[in-house]
Amino acid sequence: MAEISWWKRYRLWIYTFFILLIIFFSIVYSFIGEVIPHYAALYAKPSIYEKPFNNRVKNNEEVIAVFGDSLKILNIINGEIMFTKNNSQCAVAIPIQGTKNRGVMDVISIKEGGNWETIKVVVRIKKPIEKRIIIYKKETLTD
Numbered sequence: 087m088a089e090i091s092w093w094k095r096y097r098l099w100i101y102t103f104f105i106l107l108i109i110f111f112s113i114v115y116s117f118i119g120e121v122i123p124h125y126a127a128l129y130a131k132p133s134i135y136e137k138p139f140n141n142r143v144k145n146n147e148e149v150i151a152v153f154g155d156s157l158k159i160l161n162i163i164n165g166e167i168m169f170t171k172n173n174s175q176c177a178v179a180i181p182i183q184g185t186k187n188r189g190v191m192d193v194i195s196i197k198e199g200g201n202w203e204t205i206k207v208v209v210r211i212k213k214p215i216e217k218r219i220i221i222y223k224k225e226t227l228t229d
Contacts, residue, residue, distance in 0.1 A: 124167045128178065131202065135159070135178050138193050138207045142221045143182070149209055149219055153184030165190070173197065187211055 128134060136159075143149055144157055165180040178193045189211035195202045207221040 121167070124169050125163065127169065127173070128162060128167055128176075134176055134195055134202050135162070135180055135191070135193050138204045138222065139180075139182070139191060142204075142207050143191055143209060146209075146219070146221050149221065150184075152187060152211060152217070152219065153182070153189065153209075154186035155184065157182060157184040159191075160188075176202070182209070187213065 139159055149157070160181040160183055162178075162180050165178060167179075168177045169175070174197045176193075176195045176197075178195075180191050180193070182189055182191045189209055192206070192208040192210065193204060194206040195204050197203075203224075204222065205224045207223075209219045209221060211217045211219075
């Protein structure tokens with residue numbers, strides 16, 4: 087009796103495994119494939135969120151009263167990032183924490199001449215009640 091080779095015996099299982107692996111990675115990429123470049127861009131340009139945080143949020147007396155001292159940015163992976171299609175506008179929501187409370191800092195920026203300009207900075211807190219502290223809002227004058 088002739089022995090069946092290993093390849094002939096298991097090739098159907100191997101084909102099935104690779105097809106399922108390709109399907110799995112396709113589904114994962116469809117969910118997070120668009121988000122990864124946005125987080126990479128945010129890590130490459132931390133000034134989008136660090137400048138407003140250091141210059142405006144940390145120095146705001148109302149924020150210090152609500153959050154306490156030692157205000158810091160938590161992991162940006164836990165936040166939300168949205169860029170426009172041409173990467174000229176960015177909206178970032180990053181968790182922040184102080185000694186008293188936790189919240190979210192929202193930063194809206196536009197890219198002008200290669201530099202990011204902050205349009206609006208808002209700090210949100212949900213506990214004990216939902217509260218928004220508008221730190222900075224660029225005023226636009228129209229005729």
